[in-house]
């Protein structure tokens with residue numbers, strides 16, 4: 001995929017982080033990594049404290065494992081730097097747990113310096129700490145309850161801690177991972193009803209993690225800082241697809257070219273009552289730079305008066321020999337649509353299947369295709385494609401996208417917070433753009449059109465999916481940043497914004 005020599009942004013699952021940690025510990029000796037992790041947390045907390053009233057106390061919540069060790073040592077460092085820093089542990093969360101060696105060493109150090117974590121036994125005690133009666137100042141909180149060792153849903157006082165944090169929204173630095181978040185999947189352990197900490201800032205250790213980049217985690221991580229702790233040699237499980245990656249994929253535009261040089265897109269959809277869906281996909285294909293665009297609707301020609309260059313075509317006409325098909329946006333689910341999808345799948349042409357095409361595809365058993373198609377399901381469509389439930393998809397978005405990609409032999413774009421793109425050969429990426437501005441009807445049609453338009457310009461299915469997703473997300477992000485608000489974007493505005501996002505990559509190439 002890469003056309004330059006810049007290393008990608010790796011995302012490591014817990015097993016890979018642990019393997020790196022063990023290899024590094026053999027070289028650095030015990031304690032060194034925890035010293036560095038704690039120093040990174042203390043530095044981050046000190047920076048955050050500069051934006052808070054002078055004298056803001058630091059309250060560190062320490063779990064039984066090394067995550068708690070990091071937080072406790074950071075609190076000790078902050079006390080040495082002059083902060084009113086104290087450490088606490090939650091009675092139930094620590095019951096019966098033996099600390100691992102590093103955390104035990106820090107606890108002994110804390111005992112010697114008179115900073116043994118005070119045990120909190122009740123909700124009242126917890127509230128008093130997080131919401132002290134005036135004039136006592138509100139605290140800056142360190143969340144060191146659980147990191148990559150979280151093994152079950154938060155309960156008891158740990159759960160109450162999260163609920164109080166949700167209510168009071170204190171400035172909070174999460175150590176490694178916000179407690180309650182699964183570092184591999186980004187889901188809240190125990191499901192959407194379970195508890196997880198909401199951080200202002202997360203300082204994550206050794207490497208970036210997929211579970212900080214997709215799903216529910218995006219409302220919990222806050223600002224993210226990655227601290228390698230001097231550990232190198234990260235083997236990536238997947239990548240974060242960034243603006244710099246996107247810039248390497250931008251299709252060229254030679255001077256000596258014509259409309260025939262940039263491919264044709266045939267949008268098939270826009271049945272009665274849903275014509276707009278096909279028009280949005282057509283406009284987006286246009287804005288991506290594709291040479292020619294046709295719209296074929298099962299209910300006769302649909303015109304886009306503002307975009308007269310979009311041509312119409314009968315769905316019964318033979319498909320253009322070299323077209324890229326974008327099918328499904330407002331296609332309907334009747335027998336005509338079914339027959340059309342069968343023709344599309346038989347064509348062997350490059351294709352992007354969205355919306356109704358995915359729902360129909362879910363009814364067919366997986367089959368081989370001429371060229372790798374791109375499927376763009378949202379979680380409900382993904383659930384239909386894999387015969388599961390939305391909850392199961394969201395519990396492991398990467399796993400779900402990879403499974404569908406493999407079984408359907410397709411590049412799969414699993415939409416939603418932290419879009420996942422998966423290849424049937426098992427590799428995957430999370431797209432580093434997009435936000436809640438996109439949560440409105442029609443934006444999926446725009447995405448399908450963008451990907452189709454880029455595919456028509458010669459990008460592979462994988463490349464077109466990644467670049468299309470990035471441009472789509474970045475367009476919305478830029479719009480939201482400009483408005484200072486993420487609500488009210490209409491899908492009709494999005495194709496031109498995406499054109500701007502793609503154009504901005506010309507500058508990124510030279511950065």
Ligand SMILES: NC(=O)C1=CN([C@@H]2O[C@H](COP(=O)(O)OP(=O)(O)OC[C@H]3O[C@@H](n4cnc5c(N)ncnc54)[C@H](O)[C@@H]3O)[C@@H](O)[C@H]2O)[C@@H](O)CC1
Nearest residue numbers: 033037065066067097146147148149150151152153176205
């Ligand atoms: N040892 C080292 O050199 C380093 C450790 N690091 C830190 O160590 C963390 C991992 O440490 P651990 O492996 O000890 O794991 P954690 O500290 O994340 O937690 C493990 C402990 O929590 C308990 N536990 C898990 N889920 C629970 C729940 N829901 N309720 C109550 N108890 C629960 C487990 O039984 C175990 O005692 C990382 O996240 C990171 O913060 C990093 O700083 C890197 C360096």
Ligand SMILES: [K+]
Nearest residue numbers: 143146177179
């Ligand atoms: K944590």
